[in-house]
Amino acid sequence: MKNPIASTLTYIFLIIFGAVMVVPFIWMLSTSLMTQGEFNKNDSIFIPKEEYHVWKDGNVERRVILVQSKDGKAVIHVLDSEGQISKDFEEYLEVPDNQVEMVRKKPSFHFENFINAFKKVPFATYFANTLYVSFFTLIGVLISSVLAAYAFARLEFKGKDLLFYLFLSMMMVPEPIYIISSYIMLDKFNWLDTYNALIIPWCVNIFTIFLFRQHFKSLPQELFDAASIDGCSTFGMLTRVVLPLSKGVMATAAVFSVIGSWNSFMWPLVMTDRPELRVLQVGLSYFNQEASTQTTLLMAASTFSIVPILIIFFLAQKQIIASYAKAGLKD
Amino acid sequence: MKTKRKIEPYLYLLPALVLLLLFRFIPILMSFAISFFDFGITNIGKFIGFGHYSRLFADKEFWQSMGNTLWLVLIAVPASIILPLIFAQLLNQVERLKGFFRTIYFMPYVTSLVAVSIVWKIIFSEQAGLANTFLGWLGMKPQLWLAEPQGILPLFLENIGITAPQWMDGWLGGPSLALFSIIIMTVWKGLGYNTIIYLAGLQNISKVYYEAADIDGAGKLRQFFKITVPLISPTTFYVLLMTTIVSFQTFAQIYMMTDKGGPLGTTKLIVYYIYEKGFDKMDMGYASAAAIILFIVILGLTMLQRRLEKTVNY
Numbered sequence: 001m002k003n004p005i006a007s008t009l010t011y012i013f014l015i016i017f018g019a020v021m022v023v024p025f026i027w028m029l030s031t032s033l034m035t036q037g038e039f040n041k042n043d044s045i046f047i048p049k050e051e052y053h054v055w056k057d058g059n060v061e062r063r064v065i066l067v068q069s070k071d072g073k074a075v076i077h078v079l080d081s082e083g084q085i086s087k088d089f090e091e092y093l094e095v096p097d098n099q100v101e102m103v104r105k106k107p108s109f110h111f112e113n114f115i116n117a118f119k120k121v122p123f124a125t126y127f128a129n130t131l132y133v134s135f136f137t138l139i140g141v142l143i144s145s146v147l148a149a150y151a152f153a154r155l156e157f158k159g160k161d162l163l164f165y166l167f168l169s170m171m172m173v174p175e176p177i178y179i180i181s182s183y184i185m186l187d188k189f190n191w192l193d194t195y196n197a198l199i200i201p202w203c204v205n206i207f208t209i210f211l212f213r214q215h216f217k218s219l220p221q222e223l224f225d226a227a228s229i230d231g232c233s234t235f236g237m238l239t240r241v242v243l244p245l246s247k248g249v250m251a252t253a254a255v256f257s258v259i260g261s262w263n264s265f266m267w268p269l270v271m272t273d274r275p276e277l278r279v280l281q282v283g284l285s286y287f288n289q290e291a292s293t294q295t296t297l298l299m300a301a302s303t304f305s306i307v308p309i310l311i312i313f314f315l316a317q318k319q320i321i322a323s324y325a326k327a328g329l330k331d
Numbered sequence: 332m333k334t335k336r337k338i339e340p341y342l343y344l345l346p347a348l349v350l351l352l353l354f355r356f357i358p359i360l361m362s363f364a365i366s367f368f369d370f371g372i373t374n375i376g377k378f379i380g381f382g383h384y385s386r387l388f389a390d391k392e393f394w395q396s397m398g399n400t401l402w403l404v405l406i407a408v409p410a411s412i413i414l415p416l417i418f419a420q421l422l423n424q425v426e427r428l429k430g431f432f433r434t435i436y437f438m439p440y441v442t443s444l445v446a447v448s449i450v451w452k453i454i455f456s457e458q459a460g461l462a463n464t465f466l467g468w469l470g471m472k473p474q475l476w477l478a479e480p481q482g483i484l485p486l487f488l489e490n491i492g493i494t495a496p497q498w499m500d501g502w503l504g505g506p507s508l509a510l511f512s513i514i515i516m517t518v519w520k521g522l523g524y525n526t527i528i529y530l531a532g533l534q535n536i537s538k539v540y541y542e543a544a545d546i547d548g549a550g551k552l553r554q555f556f557k558i559t560v561p562l563i564s565p566t567t568f569y570v571l572l573m574t575t576i577v578s579f580q581t582f583a584q585i586y587m588m589t590d591k592g593g594p595l596g597t598t599k600l601i602v603y604y605i606y607e608k609g610f611d612k613m614d615m616g617y618a619s620a621a622a623i624i625l626f627i628v629i630l631g632l633t634m635l636q637r638r639l640e641k642t643v644n645y
Contacts, residue, residue: 010421014428017418018435023425027461028450042459148347157340163348170355170632176602177626179608181355203341204350218357229583231573234339263443265583266602270610271364281445288587289447302446313441317434320441324524325531 028306032299033109039295056099056279065090066100074100120291123304124125125276126283133242133268133279134197134261137276137290142250149212154224171206177265183270197271198279204262209255211323215249216242252323255316262309280305346470353485362619362626370616383620389532395596396604402506403514403600404578411525412516412567413573418522419529420559433530437523444520448587451516455588460513480594495598507597513584521577525570532566555560568640579629582606601625 010099026046031039034048053066055076064076065085074097080086117123152164182201184193190195219242227237243250265281272278276284284305291297313320335636341348348553366383371377422432439447454461455476463473481484482504495504506514536559544554585592585603592599592607599607601621609618617639 007425010424011428012423012431014418014425018432020519021436021439023461024447024454024519025442027454031453039459042464069537101469110365144346144350146341147345151340151343155340155343157337160340163344166356167347170351172576173359173626174576174629175584176356176580176605177622178358178362180390180615181358181365183367183610184615185358185361201350201354203355204347206351215413229625261439263499265443265445265586266606268381269586270606275413281443283447284443284449285587288445295459296458298449302449306442306446309443310438310439313438314434317437318430319525321433321437323529324437 001150005190020208025306026047028299028303031296032113032303033111033313034074034085035110036114036294036296040075045211052103054103055095057095062086064093064100069097069100072097074102082312107142110296113296114304117287117297117300117304120297121283121301121320122275123280123283124276125279130262130280133195134258136195136199137202137261138254138257140199141208142253143213144204145208145253146238146243150207150242153213153216154237171210176201179266179270186271187235192279193272195273198268198277202267204263205253205257205260208256211249211253211256212246214326215246220244248319251316252319255312255320256323258312259309265305339413346642348507351481362622363623365616366620368616368622370614371621376616380618383617384624386617387620387624392596392599393572394426396592396599396601398502399597399599400511400581400601401504402510403517404575406506406511407514407518407578408574410514410573411521411578412570414518415522415529415570416560416563416567419526419533420555421527422530423533433527435499439520440523444583445587447520448516448584451512451584452517452588455512461594465476468610474508476512477588477598478594480597482508483508483511508596509543509589509597513581513588513598516588517578525574528570529563529566532563536562564643565640567635568643572636575632575636576629579625 029047030048038048040049043120049269051077053062053064053077054061063079065079067075067077069075074288076093076095077091078086078089078093080088085091123168139231148167152160156296186192186201188195223241223245224237232240263281265285268282271286272282283299287301288298365375367378367380369379369382418436421430422567457463457473457475457478460476462476466473482499484503484505485499486497488499494608499505505511540558540562541554545557546619549557567605580602581600582602583596583599586606592603602625605618605621605625607620608614
């Protein structure tokens, strides 16, 4: 773009749009580092700061709560080191008000919100459950997808197109349509409240089959001809020719699968009841109900559950975005 | 040897096929079947034909959920097409920081709906929420957001000092501000994905068209409407289809951000309704009937869009 005014305008719009996308995350992070009182006062948006009063009693400085300041006298509560009202002093202490000063600290980060959130809720267990479910789902997805995609991309058999359309059309059916009947079915299997219910039904992922199929189709035929002349079996071609050339697409499929498992909510909410089996998202939803007024703890918990996915995303953002874009383009 | 050749491809398909049949195909068929039966807690009762369906059609709450869902789709889907197209177009014109912006825009899409629902619930909180702080900066009155059952049209008129007409009391008053808050958050969550899809589509349009238009003296805006919009239409149809299907499934936001679809049921969406009937009230036959209606609606819209795509294809 040559026109500098148009170019500047474009950047301004892009920055505004970017700000709208990012501000909720920044706000989440900053709120997660505030005290609840500070959040409720709502005057330190984005940068956590701290305000408190101190009483200068000779050389000793003590943190206090200022109750009233009138006619040169200040009524205070003296606080102990834990922030509770100290028992060593009278509850309402009257001192000359020039001994009481306001202290402003900026920024001041309250990382203890994370510790307090962890104390209230076994997030470590939820985290471990999510990892466990994501990992085994990933294994299942990779095995079933690679095999099916290989058949669709490189083998000839009767009903191939029909089966492929069956797969594709199943992809379009939304989860809420079959979640009730799945619940009944898993109940008959005695799988409710087990990891099986969270893992096995999700070991088929039509999207990753599609992804692998595209890639396998793009491999040059000469490789397969050469392998065939060397007496390589069909399965041998998969393990010795196809898979070594599929590391990139494997990584992409893995990321898709893990992001999907990590973020899935309605299914684990419905299929499990035992607290020990809760995955992160379900645990977070219970915490949302229990601690609805403890904003800063909720934000700490949200931050904690978002960060691992964001790390994966930032590490592989180029590949992830490129593959989402590719998957959106119909062939 | 020959029979082995014939069977072998199916063996590769077997794991995926078995899982697909068992956990997708059969449950979908079962949903149909269950919707015709009375259902106790996971125990099948007697056949009641279309009993659930006639009860459903007489249920005001069902129609309210359908109406709410329709509002969400009617607002969220166009917004999720127009905004991403504009921003993809802008993004396509810059070189510097392109990757940076792309990453930023895509961030909400990969993060969990449950966690960002918590964040947005607090953004919309009345006391210290960011939304009201923002209105304050603009010199506007604070709003109740997620606690506001009034429709956005009468609310808007009221805020600029006009008494809302009578007909705005019902469904025609637009979604409640509570539902509109959910819509804002839902659009925000999906924008990045659609922007990326559009960006990929734009890069496939040959520069030759624009160069020819430049020579003919067509302005940038005219080029956008006469070249970009028609040539990007296959992408638009894909985005339209996916966004519509996803919008109909909105659930986590309602579960996390509202009190059971409140205030006054104005944020109760159809999937939340299904969840509530099926898993709260354990009325599974009835909930399945609602799920089947949703299925038919989505299927119908999908086929309609396919039709439209064939007639509009450039």
